[in-house]
Amino acid sequence: MAIHRSPSDPCPLAGAGGRNHLVAKLGAAADLSDEDKNAVVDICSQVREIAARHDIISEGVRPDHVHIMVEGWAARYKMVDDGSRQITAFLLPGDFCDLHVTILGDMDHGIVALTPAKVAFVPHQVMQDLPLGRPELLRALWWATLVDEAVLRSWIVNIGRRKSSERVAHLFCELQARLKLVGLVSGDHFDLPLTQEIIADAVGLTPVHVNRTLQKLRELGLIVLRGGALTILDIDGLRDFAGFDPNYLHRGRLARKH
Amino acid sequence: MAIHRSPSDPCPLAGAGGRNHLVAKLGAAADLSDEDKNAVVDICSQVREIAARHDIISEGVRPDHVHIMVEGWAARYKMVDDGSRQITAFLLPGDFCDLHVTILGDMDHGIVALTPAKVAFVPHQVMQDLPLGRPELLRALWWATLVDEAVLRSWIVNIGRRKSSERVAHLFCELQARLKLVGLVSGDHFDLPLTQEIIADAVGLTPVHVNRTLQKLRELGLIVLRGGALTILDIDGLRDFAGFDPNYLHRGRLARKH
DNA sequence: CGTTCCCTTGACACCGATCAACTCTGGTGG
């Protein structure tokens, strides 16, 4: 079931037969019809490639399209006055970058590609019309938005009240759960193309301290992190250590209602 | 324009002639018709009072109504394993407590009244029907949801990358801007019914350190905090000190489009 | 007039930041 895809695998354009992670995610939450799924695949037809370290969308601009991650990793971030950076979300294949900008106008933060990325560009009007006459798909899109919000809350808790090693452990637990949902976890390991500096910017620490924190997690026998891939040796132990409760991701919540 | 209302003022039931803060908020963002506004006022007709320190909604329950703050303050919070608490949002008059629960199911966090509060109870079905045939109101509700999300991101930045006194200052700037939007700021001061412990739980510090932090802000001549009310002596100075950019609140964004 | 929160203050411990140097790795070009 879980399909491992390294960044170097050839990936057909979304909609041309390749696995569509957005469909996988929405389909896990709601009971989508084939017509619903095809409609989702269709809007992902126009894909652009973005080089690593390049902004997909910059702060202050008003994008004329909605962007959807098709392949690769990206991060929402905000620069602070003193020059430091805070990442507020990791964007994985199947995630929306800026569903909100249709309503809110200018971006109040930037989105940067962390790896070479493929991003689908969807015209606003197409995105607005998508859920019309498709109530279950509408619910699924709402679900995705609200889970994103729940993830933001969990980050606040993580950064505000947990110690350094717990923070990093909690982040790994979240990423494992989210990647699993879109089929990007293979057994107990998955690609984790994040430098220690990126992790630091996500959990509110410095790169040096993230390094020491990772050593601790390794010494505890919880993880192996090497070559851009993370192996979780003891998922229960890691979750326990981090105080991770997957409930906030609301997996399968919608499905259970039907 | 700005109306100061202390918690002890008599407040008529929403819809019975009193100022409706939700209408004020949504009306500031979108161009609502009188019919739109009346519809919003109508759904706030059933109000219940909650005592301070009592949960309005507890973690794990599935509320059978949508809750809207009518009067008083509340906080979203999550308890952490070690017994500490993290507040992830302050809920002010006009804010939705749990618009998401219709879709997501169980609450993944609790909401507690920080003062004696009045909360409107709206049946799910009534809430779902509200925006039907009222496109501008639908946009306004989306706007409110997305601004809440933007506030969550700004909290992550605040807690993750700012020093203690900047964090508290930034929180004060946010509350000032949000309260002003619903007409609860009078000149340069407003009610701030928060103990130092509550502030600490919101910005990821300890009560003792919040105390020292407040002293610093006072010494800098930026604020006066006394008797449950905050006076901002130098709003530009405070915003500068905190690195506060009100842009993320997207005030009047929708209105400007029309 | 006592009780109960809440605020305040001081001494001290410790976690994580900072600064600086060194290592390791992978990629590039001679």
Place this chain on the structure above:
DNA sequence: CCACCAGAGTTGATCGGTGTCAAGGGAACG
């Protein structure tokens, strides 16, 4: 094939901000 280089990871020494613990003060309230 090797030399070089840039980026990332690692380590050590030290600093400083925030947490912790404990005691005292003050205001609201019954």
